[in-house]
Amino acid sequence: MMPMDALKQYIDLYTDNAEVIDSHSAPVLNELRQTACDLLKSSRFPTKKDEGFHKTSINDMFAPDFGVNINRYNIPVDVAESFRCDIPNVSTLLAVVVNDRFVATRPLLNNLPEGVTVTSLAAAARLHPELVKKYYGRIAPGDNVNVALNNMLVQDGVFIHLSKNVVLEKPLQLVNIFDGPAPMAAFRRVLIVAEENSFANILVCDHTRNRDGAYLSSEVMEVMLEKGASVGLYGIEESSANTARYSQMFVRQEHDSSFSAASSTLLNGVTRNDYNVSLNGENCSAELAGIVIADGKSHIDNNSNVIHNAPHCRSNQLFKYLLDGESSGAFEGSIVVRPEAPFTEGYQSNHNILASDKARMHTRPQLLIFNDEVKCSHGATTGQLDPDALFYMQTRGIPVDQARRLLMQAFMSDAVDTIRVDAIRDRLRHLLERRLTGEDLLCAECGSDCHK
C-alpha cells in the first residue's frame, strides 16, 4: 500500500486559501509562498525510509486531518495566567505565543531596552520590511520540505532583533501555548537576529493547554549571529502525549560569535528536533545540548548537524536521554568539517539510560571530516543506572527510589550545566526533579493550566 501523501492536503489548503493567507500577512512573507508551493508539488514528506528519518516519519506526523487557523480566529488566552511560568527570583521579559499568534505583554513592552525588538513576525514584516527581508528565508534553506511548508503557510510567529552592541541583561522568555479546537496544526516561524556584538539569552517554553486534544506544532527558527554576537537559546517542551512537534532550528554564525542551545523534552508525544548550525566565520563557538526524559509511549528524535565552514571554530554537542516505559529515543548527529575549516575542534556525545526493558534508543553519531588539522571526537553509550552507586547510596540510608532520582538528575547535570544563565539552570533542575518524582511539571505554578 502506498503511504498516504500527507503533503497534498497542505498544498490544497494553501491553493484554496492563498488570498486569505496573503491578506493576513505581509508582502515580505507572502513573496516566498508560491515558490514554496511549486516546490512542494513535486515533493513528499520524509518517511522512515529516508536518510536521517529512520526512526521518525514526518509523513505520519503530518498525515492526520488537522485544522489550521487560516482565518485568524482569536483564540482567547489568559495572558496574566502565563506569568506564573515566570522563573522565580529572576525577572524575565515575557512574551506569549498562542499557537502561532504573538501576544505582547505590557511588562515586555515597557521594559525592553532600546535597540531590542521583540514582536510579532507579521507585524515586523509590515513595519520593517527591509530588515525582515534581509534575513527571512535566508538562513533556512527553501528547498527543505518542512521549511518550504512553513514558507508556504506561515502567518505569524516571533521576530527578535538585537541592534549592534546591545546587551540584553534579563533573559527573554517566550511561552508557546497550544490551545483551541482540536485537532489543530500551527505553523510558527521565529526569526532571531543578533547584530554585531549583541548579547541575549532566550528561554522558550512549549505547553499544550488541552492535553486531550491532538495538536501538531510545526516550527522553523532562523537564528543569525553577526560578528561577535552571543546568543543562548533554551527550550523546554512540556506539551502532552497527544502533541506532535517538528521543530527546525537553523543557525548561521559569523566570526567570533558564540551560540549555546539546550533543548529539554520533559513531556511530549512525538517530537522531532533538527539543529542545523553553520559556523561561517573564524573563531566561533557553538554548543548544543539535549535533555530528554520520556516515558509512556512518547517518542523523541533529535537530529543535529554542525557544519564547520571556517577555521578555528569550536563546537560541542551533548545529548542525554532518560527513557522509561515504552518510550523510544533517537539521536543522529553529525559534525561536518569542510576543507576550508582547518584548526577545528568538534565534539559530540550522546549518552542514554534505559530505565525499563521496553524503552528503546537508536543512536548514530557521525563525523564527516574533509581536513587534516582537526581535533574531533564522538561517542555514544546506552546503559542502566550504576548498581554500585545505587547500593552505595542505600547503605547511607537513602531510599532506593530517591537514590535512583538523584542518579538520574546527576546523569543530566552536565547537559544542564551548558546553560549559561544561572536562573534558567536552576529552573530546569527544579523541573527535572519534579519530573522525576512524578509530580506534575510546571502546572502548579504555570498558567498553561493543563492540570485543571
Next chain:
Amino acid sequence: MLRIMNNDILLDVNNLHAGIEGKEILKGINLTIRPGEVHVIMGPNGSGKSTLSSVLAGNPVFTVTEGSATFHGMDLLSLSPEDRSHEGLFLSFQYPVEIPGVSMVNFMRAAINAKRKYFHQEPLSAGDFLKLMRQKRAVVELDNKLASRSVNEGFSGGEKKRNEIFQMAMLEPRLSILDETDSGLDIDALRIVSEGVNKLKSSENATIVITHYQRLLDYIKPDFVHVLYKGRIVRSAGPELALELEQRGYDWIKQEIDEKFE
C-alpha cells in the same frame, strides 16, 4: 584498661551461608558483637571478608542461603540496605563509589533526612545541616572543597577513605564495618583515618575492622581478632593473634584447617 562492657548483644551472626550466582562463599559464619567492642577480621585473599561485609550491609548481588543475623534484636537480613543504615549499620567501602553529578552536600542531606524521617523527625534546617557538616568534617580533617564536590569524584585514595569516615561521623552508627579502610593509605592518611575512628568510638557502639595488615592495629586497638578462611571463622582470640599472624603468616592456620576438613 577498664572498659565498660555492655552485655547486650549488638550483632549476632549465626551459621551464615551466602554466595553469588550459585557459588557459596560464606559457609557458616558465627560472630557475636557487643557494644563497646572492636573486632578485627583478618584472613588471606579470597576468604570471604568483603563478602561478609557486603552481605551484612545488604548488597543485592549476594544471596543468603542459610543462617541468621540479628542486629540489636532485629532480623537484619530482612531489612533493606537503607533500613539497615537507619538502624545503625555502617559500611565503609573498600572501594568507595564515585557518583558524578551528586554533590556531597545533597548526598549527605538526603542520607541524614532519610534517617530522620525513619524516626519520625523533621528534616534538618539548611543551617543546622551545614553546621553538622562542619563539625563532622573536622573529625577527619576533610577539606570544605571536597565537601562541595561530587561524591568521591576525583578524590585521591586517602580522600575517599577520609570521606567514608566523615560519613560515618555524620550517621553515628551503632556498628561500623571498616572494609580494608587502610588499603591504599599513606602513613599520614592512615593516622588521620584511625584517629577519626577512635574519636567516634564509644561504649555504645562497636566496630568491625577488616584488614590484611597488622599496621592498622597499631592505631585501632582490637578486643578480638578473628581469622576468616574459606568462608568460615577458623580462629578467634585476643589482639595477640594479629601479632602472631604478622610474624607467621597464614600458612600454619591454612594447613591446620585444610587437614581438619580433608
